[in-house]
Amino acid sequence: MSRADVLVSADWAQEHLGEPGIVFVEVDEDTSAYDKGHLEGAVKLDWKVDLQDPLRRDFVDKEQFEALLSSKGISNDDTVVLYGGNNNWFAAYAYWYFKLYGHDAVKLVDGGRKKWELDSRPLSDAEVSRPATTYTAQEPDTSIRAFRDEVVAAIDTKNLVDVRSPDEFAGKLVAPAHLPQEGAQRPGHIPSAVNVPWSKAANEDGTFKSDEELAALYADAGFDGSKETIAYCRIGERSSHTWFVLKELLGHENVKNYDGSWTEYGSLVGVPIAKGA
Amino acid sequence: MCGAPKQGGALAGIDLSTQTVIQGSVWHDGAPVAGAYVRLLDSTDEFTAEVVTSPEGEFRFFAAPGDWKLRSLAPVGRAERVLSAEVGLNETTLAIA
Numbered sequence: 544m545s546r547a548d549v550l551v552s553a554d555w556a557q558e559h560l561g562e563p564g565i566v567f568v569e570v571d572e573d574t575s576a577y578d579k580g581h582l583e584g585a586v587k588l589d590w591k592v593d594l595q596d597p598l599r600r601d602f603v604d605k606e607q608f609e610a611l612l613s614s615k616g617i618s619n620d621d622t623v624v625l626y627g628g629n630n631n632w633f634a635a636y637a638y639w640y641f642k643l644y645g646h647d648a649v650k651l652v653d654g655g656r657k658k659w660e661l662d663s664r665p666l667s668d669a670e671v672s673r674p675a676t677t678y679t680a681q682e683p684d685t686s687i688r689a690f691r692d693e694v695v696a697a698i699d700t701k702n703l704v705d706v707r708s709p710d711e712f713a714g715k716l717v718a719p720a721h722l723p724q725e726g727a728q729r730p731g732h733i734p735s736a737v738n739v740p741w742s743k744a745a746n747e748d749g750t751f752k753s754d755e756e757l758a759a760l761y762a763d764a765g766f767d768g769s770k771e772t773i774a775y776c777r778i779g780e781r782s783s784h785t786w787f788v789l790k791e792l793l794g795h796e797n798v799k800n801y802d803g804s805w806t807e808y809g810s811l812v813g814v815p816i817a818k819g820a
Numbered sequence: 821m822c823g824a825p826k827q828g829g830a831l832a833g834i835d836l837s838t839q840t841v842i843q844g845s846v847w848h849d850g851a852p853v854a855g856a857y858v859r860l861l862d863s864t865d866e867f868t869a870e871v872v873t874s875p876e877g878e879f880r881f882f883a884a885p886g887d888w889k890l891r892s893l894a895p896v897g898r899a900e901r902v903l904s905a906e907v908g909l910n911e912t913t914l915a916i917a
Contacts (some may be wrong), residue, residue, distance in 0.1 A: 576872075630870070657857060665893045708868045710884065720860050720869035720881045724839060742867035747859075747893060 549791040570627040570637040580666030590633045616673025626652035630749040636783040645681025657749035687775045689799035702772040703736035706785040714740040714818040730808025731816040741781040775801040827874040843880040848916040852877025856894035863887045
């Protein structure tokens with residue numbers, strides 16, 4: 544796996560719009576962004592409605608994922624090209640789902656919606672409909688998903704990468720600063736975690752930094768490439784961005800995303816918490 | 821949920837006795853800039869959050885008391901401003917030259 548296999552430029556995306564066998568998919572939490580304008584022919588996935596179980600706190604299971612992709616007109620043979628707002632957080636989160644359910648031909652548009660808009664590239668408000676397919680997903684690959692017990696067991700043994708902002712890591716904020724500061728969980732971070740904010744892996748226009756810059760970033764933070772790694776944030780989407788960097792761009796083996804993240808860990812009874820920078 | 825709520829609008833439901841709200845709007849050539857990317861940087865210049873302005877050019881952050889920097893990115897240009905925020909409402913304007 545290398546950068547060219549998993550990441551496409553905005554130029555590449557613009558040149559391949561409408562090409563058979565390639566499905567562009569916008570993933571946002573705020574779907575009004577898609578409705579105002581999207582890449583020509585792109586279908587939309589709503590992070591909350593389409594990708595989360597409507598009742599339990601978990602994401603869609605294999606059957607729900609199959610039904611979703613079938614209804615969106617995505618087939619097993621298609622190359623899925625994801626992009627979205629929030630510096631591709633939710634697109635990276637969806638990328639992780641596609642990998643979890645065994646869809647290999649999936650890529651991200653470097654810079655996502657932000658670079659596209661800052662470049663003033665064309666957006667379409669035309670409704671997109673694709674004929675339904677019969678999509679078949681694989682059993683979930685839990686080698687890339689971490690659960691709470693293994694996170695607690697990873698303290699002082701594996702790389703724990705907290706990708707939230709320094710103030711969230713330190714316990715001064717409990718949510719990213721575009722959200723109200725409230726929540727049941729205790730502030731702080733998992734003991735022995737290193738803080739490498741996801742934003743350090745991205746340029747201001749939302750594109751990923753170069754492989755050399757990324758390798759230096761994690762090496763400087765004390766990341767040990769010989770160990771297994773678990774990345775987390777608050778709900779698992781910013782850490783998908785970092786999971787993508789560590790696993791897909793830098794090619795580290797054994798990297799998991801802990802989607803329970805701080806909203807789960809910070810609410811667990813009795814687990815250790817550290818505070819401060 | 822980590823996506824930003826709708827930007828701008830009333831402060832109803834926000835407890836200004838506990839929240840440190842930083843809000844304002846982005847302007848260029850005498851008009852508000854919709855769809856600008858506004859990022860909040862902490863006192864060490866580290867990225868903390870980013871939102872997209874409303875049709876009226878508005879943005880809003882929920883921060884903590886202290887020194888912050890706001891930076892806006894838009895196809896028409898960029899603007900930057902530092903401010904010291906306190907608990908309650910902190911209003912400011914970003915003007916793109």
